[in-house]
Amino acid sequence: MTISVENLETRQVDPTKPLLEVDRLVMHYKIKAGEVSAVEDVTFTVHQGEAVGLVGESGCGKTSVALSLMRLLPNNAEYVSGQIRLDGEDLLQLTDEEMRTRRWKDIAMVFQGAMNSWNPVYRVGDQIREVLDTHFRGQMTYEQQREHMERLFAAVGLPGEMLDRYPHEFSGGMRQRAVIAMALACSPQLIIADEPTTALDVIVQDQILKELKRIQTELGMSIIYISHDIAVIAEVTDSLGVMYAGKLVEYGPTTEVFARPKHPYAYLLLKSTPSITGPRRQLAPLEGEPPDLLAPPTGCRFHPRCPFATERCAIEEPPLADIGGGHRVACWHWEQVPDLEEALLR
Amino acid sequence: MIRFLARRLVQMALLFVVFLSIVWLLLQAMPGDISDTLVGNPDIPREVRFELRQRLGLDQPLHIQYITYITNFFRGEMGVSFSRYPADVSTVIWQHLPRTIVLFLTATVFAFWLGFKSGKLIAWGRGGRSEQAFILGGVFLQTVFYPWFAIVMMWVFGFYLGWFPISRFIDARLWQGSPYDANDLFEQMILSTLLVTVVYVVGRVLIKRFATTVTMEARLRQALVLVTVGGLILFWYLHPARTYVADIAHHTVLPVVTLGLVTFGATMLLTRSAMLETLGEDYILTARAKGLPDRVIRDRHAARNAMLPVTTSLVLSLAFVIGGGIVTESVFSWPGTGQLLLQAVMVSDIPLAAGILAVTGVLALVGHLVADVLYTVLDPRIRIT
Numbered sequence: 129m130t131i132s133v134e135n136l137e138t139r140q141v142d143p144t145k146p147l148l149e150v151d152r153l154v155m156h157y158k159i160k161a162g163e164v165s166a167v168e169d170v171t172f173t174v175h176q177g178e179a180v181g182l183v184g185e186s187g188c189g190k191t192s193v194a195l196s197l198m199r200l201l202p203n204n205a206e207y208v209s210g211q212i213r214l215d216g217e218d219l220l221q222l223t224d225e226e227m228r229t230r231r232w233k234d235i236a237m238v239f240q241g242a243m244n245s246w247n248p249v250y251r252v253g254d255q256i257r258e259v260l261d262t263h264f265r266g267q268m269t270y271e272q273q274r275e276h277m278e279r280l281f282a283a284v285g286l287p288g289e290m291l292d293r294y295p296h297e298f299s300g301g302m303r304q305r306a307v308i309a310m311a312l313a314c315s316p317q318l319i320i321a322d323e324p325t326t327a328l329d330v331i332v333q334d335q336i337l338k339e340l341k342r343i344q345t346e347l348g349m350s351i352i353y354i355s356h357d358i359a360v361i362a363e364v365t366d367s368l369g370v371m372y373a374g375k376l377v378e379y380g381p382t383t384e385v386f387a388r389p390k391h392p393y394a395y396l397l398l399k400s401t402p403s404i405t406g407p408r409r410q411l412a413p414l415e416g417e418p419p420d421l422l423a424p425p426t427g428c429r430f431h432p433r434c435p436f437a438t439e440r441c442a443i444e445e446p447p448l449a450d451i452g453g454g455h456r457v458a459c460w461h462w463e464q465v466p467d468l469e470e471a472l473l474r
Numbered sequence: 475m476i477r478f479l480a481r482r483l484v485q486m487a488l489l490f491v492v493f494l495s496i497v498w499l500l501l502q503a504m505p506g507d508i509s510d511t512l513v514g515n516p517d518i519p520r521e522v523r524f525e526l527r528q529r530l531g532l533d534q535p536l537h538i539q540y541i542t543y544i545t546n547f548f549r550g551e552m553g554v555s556f557s558r559y560p561a562d563v564s565t566v567i568w569q570h571l572p573r574t575i576v577l578f579l580t581a582t583v584f585a586f587w588l589g590f591k592s593g594k595l596i597a598w599g600r601g602g603r604s605e606q607a608f609i610l611g612g613v614f615l616q617t618v619f620y621p622w623f624a625i626v627m628m629w630v631f632g633f634y635l636g637w638f639p640i641s642r643f644i645d646a647r648l649w650q651g652s653p654y655d656a657n658d659l660f661e662q663m664i665l666s667t668l669l670v671t672v673v674y675v676v677g678r679v680l681i682k683r684f685a686t687t688v689t690m691e692a693r694l695r696q697a698l699v700l701v702t703v704g705g706l707i708l709f710w711y712l713h714p715a716r717t718y719v720a721d722i723a724h725h726t727v728l729p730v731v732t733l734g735l736v737t738f739g740a741t742m743l744l745t746r747s748a749m750l751e752t753l754g755e756d757y758i759l760t761a762r763a764k765g766l767p768d769r770v771i772r773d774r775h776a777a778r779n780a781m782l783p784v785t786t787s788l789v790l791s792l793a794f795v796i797g798g799g800i801v802t803e804s805v806f807s808w809p810g811t812g813q814l815l816l817q818a819v820m821v822s823d824i825p826l827a828a829g830i831l832a833v834t835g836v837l838a839l840v841g842h843l844v845a846d847v848l849y850t851v852l853d854p855r856i857r858i859t
Contacts, residue, residue, distance in 0.1 A: 200762055203601070231765035239763075244756035247775055248855055258774075259764050294854045310764075 136283055137315045139348035141177035147350050148174040148197070148318055153210035155196050164421045166192040166205075168374040171448065172367075174318065174350050179341070181353045181365035181382065183397070185418055189374040190354045194322045197352075198235055199227050214318070233263045236311035238304075238321040238340075245307050246295035252306050253277055253291030259313045280309040283343060301332035308340060312347070319344070322354045337364055359401055362386045370394040373419050373429040376448060380455030390451060390462040392434045428459070436461045482846075486839045490832075491544070497831045498543060501824045507532050508556040511821040530556060543828070552832070553825035557818065563829040567811060569657060571833070572664055573643060574799050574810030578792075581730045585737035586788050593745025593784075594777045597753065608742065615739025624805040627732045638728040641807040645721050654715050660722055666706060674702045729806040737791065744787055748780035755779070782852055789845035792837070 155167035167189050174180050182190050195201050197212055199219065212219045214234060219227065239245045247255060253274075260273050268276065278288035284305040295303060304324065311319050321340065325333040341364045344351045355361045362368065368385040370378040370393065378391040389395045399412045416433040419425050425432055431441035440460055448458040459465070508530065513523045527533045531542070546553060552563040596608045615623075632640035639645060644656050677698040685691035710719050752758065753776050761771045799812025807813070811830050818826040849856045 198763055200759065228765050228767065231763055233765065237760075237763045239756060239760060245760045247757040247761070247779070249778060249853055258766060258770075262764065262766055262770075296855045 136279060136312065136347060138346065139176075139315070139317070141348040143175050143177055145176045146173045147176045147178075147215065148352075149211070149213040150193075150197070151211040151213065153193075153196060153212060154208040155192060155201070155210075156206050156208055157202075158204045158206060159422075162422050165424055166374050166421060167196060168424075170210075170371075170374075170376045172369055172376060172379055174352060176317075177345070177348050177350060178367065179344060179351045179353065179365045181355070181361035181368045182371055183355055183358045183361055183368065184371035185397075185414075186356060187418055187421075188371045190356075190371055191322055192374070193371070194237070194320050194352070194354050197320060198231055198237060200231075229263070232259055232311075232316065233314045234316055235318045235320060236314070236316040238307050238311050238319060238324045246303065248295055251292055251294055252298070256280070256291070256306075256310045256313055259310065263314050276313075277309075280312050281306070283312060284309045284339060300328055301336065304328060304332075304336055305339070308336070308343070312343065315347070316349065318350045318352070320352045320354070323356070324353070325360070326355070326357075333360070340364070357401075358386070358397060370397065373424055374421055375429055375458065377430065377458045378456065379448065380457075381453070384453060384455045390455065390457040390465050391430075391459045392436050392461070392465055393430045395465050396435075436464055482843055486843065490835060490839060493835045494544065494547065494828070494832055495540070497835070498540060498824070498828050501819075501822075501827055502536065502539075504819070504822055506822055508822050508824075511557075543825075547832070552829040555818075555823055555826040557821045557823040557826065563825050566814065566826060567829055567833060570809060570811045570814050572657075572661060573808065574803070574812060576660075576664060577726070577729055577733065577802070577808060577810060578799060580726070581734035582737055582788070582791060584730075585734040586741050586784070589738045589741025590745050590777075590781070590784055593742040594749055594772065594780070596742075597746045597749035597780075598772050598776070600750070600753075609746075612739040612743045612746075615736050616743060618736070620736060621801055621805055623736070624732050624802065627728065627735075628805070631728055639725050640728075641805075643722065643725055643809050644718075645725070648721055649718065652718060654718050656718075656722065659715055659718055663710075663719060663722065666709060670702045670706045674698060677702070729802055729808055732806075733802050741784065741787070745780060745784050748783045749776055752776045752779040782849070785848060785852060786845065789841050789848070792841050 150170055150172050153167055153170045154165075157164040157166050170189075170193060172180065182193060184190050192201070192205075196205075196207070197219070207220055210220075214230075219230070222230070246252060256277050257273055260268055260276065274291075277291055281288050281291060286302060286305055286309065290298070290302070290306070298306060308324075324340065325336050328336065337360065340351070343349075353361050353365055358368075358370075362382055365382045367380065368382040369376050370385065370389070370391060372391075372393045378385060378389065378394045385394065386398070389398055396412065396414045400414045402411060414433075419429060419432065425442070427440070427442045427445055428434070428437070431437040434441065436459075438461070444460070446458045446460045448456045450456050451462065507527070509523045509526050509532070513526055524533075531539060534542075543553070552567075555561050555563050555566050558566055592608060596602070596605045599605065628640055631637050649656060678695070681691055681694045681698065685694055710716060713719065758771060758775055761775045766775075799808075799810055800816050801812075802808065803810045803812035804816060811833070815827060815830045817823075818830065
């Protein structure tokens with residue numbers, strides 16, 4: 129079986145050009161008890177060909193950000209303010225119908241529940257064909273569609289005959305590969321991978337991440353990885369954002385954030401994760417739970433759990449400020465946060 | 475597949491023998507026999523009664539009667555009806571069966587079709603204003619005391635508004651001196667409807683295969699409905715027996731609607747909850763992310779999967795056609811097998827009652843077989859082995 133993306137359309141990449149700009153995005157869920165501030169003032173930019181990672185604990189707003197970008201939020205969600213610009217165009221201003229035609233064509237998604245991403249009663253090939261029918265209506269013959277789908281399957285290392293199988297006949301890893309193949313169907317500029325490998329075993333997880341990375345660089349796509357597992361994400365991303373309680377608390381080049389996290393939350397999150405390749409180290413559990421977003425803490429949302437917190441943290445909200453080299457941190461005391469490497473060596 | 479069917483048929487045959495035996499024994503357990511009804515009057519000499527019992531074989535020991543009944547049954551002889559002597563049980567059932575089947579089939583098919591559509595739509599437009607009204611109506615129809623509901627329907631539409639005849643299958647005055655037999659005419663009506671249905675289904679398949687665009691398909695489908703339904707109506711309009719046919723149709727409406735409404739409520743609620751469950755599935759989110767139009771997500775992805783539990787309930791309800799008809803047929807004096815069964819049991823007409831229940835059993839067994847085969851078509855995860 130040969131894996132090749134040769135026959136798929138590749139894109140010229142200019143890494144200085146922004147593709148997706150999320151600008152001060154605020155999104156709330158309205159429930160009976162009040163408003164849940166799920167995404168609060170999130171700003172980041174994905175450049176052409178860039179891989180961006182978003183990490184954080186469960187319930188910190190990662191998936192809400194992902195769904196916001198595609199406008200797939202449930203009915204009770206409300207965009208309070210901010211912009212999501214794709215190639216300079218604000219997606220929040222589009223009509224529902226315009227947005228529908230953009231989905232998958234411009235932004236495709238690899239979902240968290242990859243196992244259940246397939247409708248059990250249709251053949252996998254027919255579910256991919258549906259995408260082509262919708263976005264290239266009348267532009268492809270049945271045979272051309274088949275040919276295209278076989279190329280997509282080849283790109284993720286699946287034999288073309290598998291197109292005629294039902295989802296339950298695939299293994300977990302194969303299903304996830306097929307999902308990636310489907311995501312490539314319209315050569316989108318951006319893929320959002322929400323926990324793409326969470327349900328898979330470690331070996332398959334590694335294979336799939338590497339393949340996704342290779343496809344992404346070779347085809348010149350941008351990608352947003354979303355995961356709770358910072359170690360997994362650090363391997364494949366260029367930039368890394370850390371989210372806490374609906375806010376982006378740290379953002380910067382992956383190497384910087386990973387080696388020298390400056391936000392206490394990012395620092396503690398990293399310290400609580402064992403490293404397979406790095407030095408053996410004492411693990412420090414991250415105490416407490418993320419706050420209730422119906423009534424988030426005043427000031428810095430992390431202050432109730434933060435060992436560095438002072439009175440100021442409870443009153444004033446720290447801005448996401450640049451500390452040099454594109455590394456941005458939302459903390460009043462970032463200078464006190466020790467370097468992770470130093471801390472580990474001690 | 476063939477091995478599965480063969481094995482299932484053997485199982486079904488065995489099950490049927492057990493079923494028939496139980497039914498027969500339970501009927502025997504009823505106190506008294508037909509002679510109580512026919513010659514139970516103390517003024518009639520006892521010898522008459524003895525002779526009657528002897529002639530009907532009721533004086534034989536139970537096990538002999540049982541063996542005689544079972545062996546005759548599998549020779550194709552269901553015996554002679556005691557209360558309608560000397561008519562054969564099979565003849566009597568055959569006379570009544572079409573009326574029951576038509577009543578139930580029409581009511582069930584329409585109720586499921588409408589119930590599925592409206593259940594699908596209210597689940598899709600969740601939170602809409604009409605949702606509460608539909609749920610309230612559905613719960614009312616599902617839980618209402620059925621005989622009372624039937625009488626209310628009769629009172630409103632038959633008596634108060636006077637739109638439909640109150641009961642029975644035909645209007646006796648109209649049919650007096652008629653050159654036609656109601657049963658024959660009814661059978662012709664069924665046949666013509668079946669023929670039109672077949673034409674319609676074939677037409678739909680052909681349209682699906684040969685239509686090139688979506689709008690063309692929609693147009694052709696409308697044309698097909700017009701031609702088939704129009705053709706059927708025109709045929710009976712030009713038929714010499716038109717007034718008699720109209721009379722039968724007129725009598726059919728109220729029982730069909732009443733029965734249909736109750737099934738409709740249950741189906742709608744079932745579809746709604748099944749649909750709400752599928753709408754929460756991950757593949758619906760995938761379908762939305764793929765940029766599919768809402769109609770495609772609703773019909774192709776959500777409703778298609780919500781169909782599975784609804785199909786189960788459809789098939790099971792079809793199996794209960796005959797037994798479940800007792801109430802409807804009694805209230806509307808509808809001369810079908812349900813009413814026949816009730817009458818047979820009242821007078822201890824054991825061969826007739828056992829015959830009707832046997833037909834019910836066969837329908838139930840066949841219904842389950844059909845359901846199992848249908849599942850494999852609807853859900854590729856289910857395999858027959």
